[in-house]
Amino acid sequence: MIIPLEHFLIFAAVLFVIGLCGTLVRRNIVGILMSIELMLNAVNINLVAFSRSTSLDPVTGQIFAIFVVALAAAAVAVGLAIVIALYRVRKTICADEISLLKW
Amino acid sequence: MKFDCLVWLIPALPLAAFAVNIFFGKTTGEKAGWIAVAASLLSCVIGLALCAQVWGGKVFAASMPWFDAGESAMRFGYLIDPLAATLLFVVLVVGTLIQIYSVGYMHGDARYPRFFAYISLFMTAMLTLVISDNYLLFFIAWEIMGLCSYLLIGYWFEKNSAADASLKAFLTTRIGDVGFFLGILTLFHITGTLGFSDMLRVLDPQTNSAIFQHPLLPVAALLIFCGTIGKSAQFPLHVWLPDAMEGPTSVSALIHAATMVAAGVYLLARSFTVFMYFPTVLLIVTVIGTLTALMAAFIALTQTDIKRVLAYSTISQLGFMVAAIGLGSPAAAIFHLMTHAFFKALLFLGAGSVIHGTGTQDLRELGGLFGKMKSTAMTFLIGSLAIAGVPPLAGFWSKDEILLGAFMESRWIYLALSTAAFMTAFYMFRLVFLTFFGKPRNTHIHAHESPAVMTLPLWALAAGSLLIGLPGSVWMHHTFQSFLHLGHHAESAAAGMVMNVSIAVGLAGILLAFLFYVLAPAIPAFLGRILKPFYLLSQNKLYFDELYSAIAVRPFNQLADSVLFWFDKNVVDGLVNFAGIFTGFVSAMVRRLQTGLVQNYLLILFAGVLCLLYFEGR
Amino acid sequence: MRIAVSDASFTPPRVQGRNTRKGLTTLSMMPPLEFIIKMGIYALMTVCVAGALLSVLFRNLFHAALALTGVLLGIAGIYLALHADFLAMIQVLIYVGAVMTLVIFAIMLTERFGDASLRQFNHQSWAALGGGILLLTFLVRMIQTTPWPVKNQAALASPAVTVVQLGEALLGPYVFPFEIISVILIAALIGAIVVARKDLEA
Numbered sequence: 001m002i003i004p005l006e007h008f009l010i011f012a013a014v015l016f017v018i019g020l021c022g023t024l025v026r027r028n029i030v031g032i033l034m035s036i037e038l039m040l041n042a043v044n045i046n047l048v049a050f051s052r053s054t055s056l057d058p059v060t061g062q063i064f065a066i067f068v069v070a071l072a073a074a075a076v077a078v079g080l081a082i083v084i085a086l087y088r089v090r091k092t093i094c095a096d097e098i099s100l101l102k103w
Numbered sequence: 104m105k106f107d108c109l110v111w112l113i114p115a116l117p118l119a120a121f122a123v124n125i126f127f128g129k130t131t132g133e134k135a136g137w138i139a140v141a142a143s144l145l146s147c148v149i150g151l152a153l154c155a156q157v158w159g160g161k162v163f164a165a166s167m168p169w170f171d172a173g174e175s176a177m178r179f180g181y182l183i184d185p186l187a188a189t190l191l192f193v194v195l196v197v198g199t200l201i202q203i204y205s206v207g208y209m210h211g212d213a214r215y216p217r218f219f220a221y222i223s224l225f226m227t228a229m230l231t232l233v234i235s236d237n238y239l240l241f242f243i244a245w246e247i248m249g250l251c252s253y254l255l256i257g258y259w260f261e262k263n264s265a266a267d268a269s270l271k272a273f274l275t276t277r278i279g280d281v282g283f284f285l286g287i288l289t290l291f292h293i294t295g296t297l298g299f300s301d302m303l304r305v306l307d308p309q310t311n312s313a314i315f316q317h318p319l320l321p322v323a324a325l326l327i328f329c330g331t332i333g334k335s336a337q338f339p340l341h342v343w344l345p346d347a348m349e350g351p352t353s354v355s356a357l358i359h360a361a362t363m364v365a366a367g368v369y370l371l372a373r374s375f376t377v378f379m380y381f382p383t384v385l386l387i388v389t390v391i392g393t394l395t396a397l398m399a400a401f402i403a404l405t406q407t408d409i410k411r412v413l414a415y416s417t418i419s420q421l422g423f424m425v426a427a428i429g430l431g432s433p434a435a436a437i438f439h440l441m442t443h444a445f446f447k448a449l450l451f452l453g454a455g456s457v458i459h460g461t462g463t464q465d466l467r468e469l470g471g472l473f474g475k476m477k478s479t480a481m482t483f484l485i486g487s488l489a490i491a492g493v494p495p496l497a498g499f500w501s502k503d504e505i506l507l508g509a510f511m512e513s514r515w516i517y518l519a520l521s522t523a524a525f526m527t528a529f530y531m532f533r534l535v536f537l538t539f540f541g542k543p544r545n546t547h548i549h550a551h552e553s554p555a556v557m558t559l560p561l562w563a564l565a566a567g568s569l570l571i572g573l574p575g576s577v578w579m580h581h582t583f584q585s586f587l588h589l590g591h592h593a594e595s596a597a598a599g600m601v602m603n604v605s606i607a608v609g610l611a612g613i614l615l616a617f618l619f620y621v622l623a624p625a626i627p628a629f630l631g632r633i634l635k636p637f638y639l640l641s642q643n644k645l646y647f648d649e650l651y652s653a654i655a656v657r658p659f660n661q662l663a664d665s666v667l668f669w670f671d672k673n674v675v676d677g678l679v680n681f682a683g684i685f686t687g688f689v690s691a692m693v694r695r696l697q698t699g700l701v702q703n704y705l706l707i708l709f710a711g712v713l714c715l716l717y718f719e720g721r
Numbered sequence: 722m723r724i725a726v727s728d729a730s731f732t733p734p735r736v737q738g739r740n741t742r743k744g745l746t747t748l749s750m751m752p753p754l755e756f757i758i759k760m761g762i763y764a765l766m767t768v769c770v771a772g773a774l775l776s777v778l779f780r781n782l783f784h785a786a787l788a789l790t791g792v793l794l795g796i797a798g799i800y801l802a803l804h805a806d807f808l809a810m811i812q813v814l815i816y817v818g819a820v821m822t823l824v825i826f827a828i829m830l831t832e833r834f835g836d837a838s839l840r841q842f843n844h845q846s847w848a849a850l851g852g853g854i855l856l857l858t859f860l861v862r863m864i865q866t867t868p869w870p871v872k873n874q875a876a877l878a879s880p881a882v883t884v885v886q887l888g889e890a891l892l893g894p895y896v897f898p899f900e901i902i903s904v905i906l907i908a909a910l911i912g913a914i915v916v917a918r919k920d921l922e923a
Contacts, residue, residue: 018777059882073815
């Protein structure tokens with residue numbers, strides 16, 4: 001390995017934090033979904049990096065990365081469907097304008 | 104045929120009938136009675152077959168682990184020895200006959216299926232109690248019986264008197280039950296077992312004399328006797344039984360005459376090993392029994408309600424049985440229990456038939472029913488002869504047995520019990536003469552005979568009252584007593600004398616009643632005037648209700664009204680209100696966190712994660 | 722270039738921690754190809770981070786989506802560097818090919834909300850930023866202090882995981898999660914259709 005494990009981890013951590021911040025501050029729900037994708041990808045990088053450089057079977061990490069990709073695809077499909085439905089009903093896709101579910 | 108596998112069916116069948124009638128009462132409707140009877144009959148068949156085997160010398164016993172309590176494992180199972188078999192016989196035969204009778208008696212009642220559901224549940228409990236082989240199961244069944252008693256006394260709960268009576272019965276017996284339970288615990292503490300057979304083994308003076316030095320053992324015996332006092336309506340907790348007559352008459356016959364109240368005596372006979380080495384305890388038992396017998400008979404002399412007379416008679420007869428236990432002859436007590444179950448059930452059912460036919464139970468309105476209700480009158484007369492102690496009917500043999508035991512122990516007890524026996528004969532025939540002879544006192548009553556479904560059980564019970572005493576009689580060489588194996592039968596040269604005296608006492612009572620209520624009806628009124636204090640004493644049941652009301656009920660009510668009401672209003676309610684107000688206050692604060700904005704929640708979650716990381720990674 | 726010089730026998734992670742790595746030797750001779758690759762990877766990482774920042778910060782959502790596409794492609798490159806060839810392909814196919822297409826589709830459908838003239842960030846931006854920096858600091862510190870059980874040099878040189886291996890693993894030890902994932906995908910697809918379709922009654 002030419003690049004030490006730590007660098008990959010830090011890289012993934014940076015991506016994760018950026019994604020997290022995006023999730024927290026974006027008003028647009030589609031933007032939030034995109035930020036979530038970013039976080040998931042950061043996690044995937046971690047999985048692959050670990051599987052590559054630690055003594056475990058490298059297949060394991062990649063398998064789980066594949067699972068994450070599949071679930072992320074499902075999440076995006078459902079999430080965007082919800083966005084569309086929401087847009088149709090409420091005429092808005094701003095997360096901070098949707099606050100009916102409270103006292 | 105192997106019967107061991109069928110034993111559990113005996114209580115299970117009535118339980119099934121209970122389940123059917125309580126859950127599908129609307130569907131079963133008029134068939135409810137026959138469902139209960141069918142279950143009972145099946146149990147009866149199995150039970151009688153078992154009893155026959157036990158009579159042949161077999162003992163059925165089995166047990167399996169129940170749960171572990173500390174170091175000792177609780178077991179539960181059944182034990183059908185001669186004692187249990189006797190009770191099984193009585194409960195099944197009398198119980199089944201009474202249920203058949205109830206089909207007619209309760210006909211047209213609004214809650215007909217529920218009545219039979221309760222009765223079936225009662226049968227389940229009673230049969231479980233009889234065949235149980237340990238105190239714990241015994242106690243559970245005992246309490247279920249108490250519940251059934253409560254439910255059935257208050258069966259017509261629209262009547263305030265019935266509701267009150269059920270409550271009174273429940274609470275009064277509860278006092279005894281607490282004692283009983285404490286007794287069981289004490290006994291467990293001393294012996295480390297609750298099984299009847301194990302108890303016999305542990306409490307053996309030959310192998311284990313040290314245990315008799317334990318200071319708590321007589322206390323345990325007395326506490327167990329408390330259970331009997333409550334359940335068998337002994338002095339001073341007898342007050343509930345007369346009021347229990349508010350229930351349907353067949354209930355009075357089954358629960359409050361033949362079976363449940365006799366369970367207390369059965370308990371004493373079962374626990375006799377605990378009692379028999381303590382003369383003081385036995386003396387207390389004897390005195391209470393004798394006192395109860397005498398007192399109840401005295402009260403019964405002047406009661407005007409046909410069922411109340413019988414209720415006091417029951418208390419009195421139970422007093423005889425308890426006294427017999429105290430006198431050291433449980434065999435005589437169980438013998439009397441058996442005969443009493445038959446003739447007292449017969450008398451109650453006869454009374455029920457009278458009530459059914461005339462619509463009243465007040466002796467002052469009845470009279471001259473002999474012609475109109477032949478079957479009822481005939482069977483009632485047989486029952487009365489049996490309880491009065493006229494040979495060769497059942498009651499004579501068993502009562503004579505008790506009197507003989509008393510005669511050998513103490514002349515005073517013998518005298519008291521003989522007096523009670525005399526009064527028994529008197530009040531029973533007062534009842535007979537006032538009800539069936541003379542002229543009708545209330546001409547508006549048009550009596551009619553009850554249907555066959557009611558009179559057939561009467562005749563069956565009458566046959567029982569005639570014959571059931573014979574196995575224990577001199578003529579059959581006390582076969583029954585030796586079958587019971589409860590101590591050897593007392594043979595005494597005085598037996599003949601005691602027997603003659605008891606015949607004389609019984610006949611004298613009958614003749615006196617004949618004189619008072621048929622030949623010269625003026626005498627009772629005259630006596631009532633000159634012996635007014637005694638008359639009032641008897642009429643007002645020795646003022647027990649008033650006494651208890653003054654010393655227990657009223658002070659407690661006042662306490663509840665004043666102090667406890669204040670406490671409830673301010674402290675208990677205050678606490679509850681405080682909980683509500685506090686919750687409201689806090690939630691008004693906290694609900695501001697719920698903004699409805701998803702990202703807000705996420706931020707808070709994130710903050711939480713950061714805190715965790717901080718504390719973990721510090 | 723730093724190379725771990727621990728024993729061949731892999732051991733206790735505690736021993737082989739940061740301390741051991743203090744004694745890493747730098748090879749004096751660095752092959753130019755490896756150097757180029759290494760630099761390339763770091764450049765890729767930089768591009769990814771920049772793209773990620775842009776995708777979060779762009780006010781125009783469509784531009785943000787394009788930036789994110791770039792990031793995803795870059796991550797595919799990272800996968801290649803990690804010898805995860807199949808995963809890199811999947812990354813391109815599924816993320817860039819399918820997911821981002823969907824996202825852009827949704828952005829088009831809800832066009833006026835992707836407009837830069839609207840306020841695109843909510844009121845908790847500063848709190849999120851502060852929290853993010855805190856978390857990042859913590860993560861970096863943790864990554865540096867944790868004694869990762871890194872393999873020795875020989876193992877690191879092992880060949881890339883082949884598709885065959887992945888396939889065997891998916892249908893071997895991981896067949897159960899694999900099947901569950903397929904059920905979830907079906908459910909998600911049906912759910913998405915049900916949620917998104919026009920209400921027939923309305």
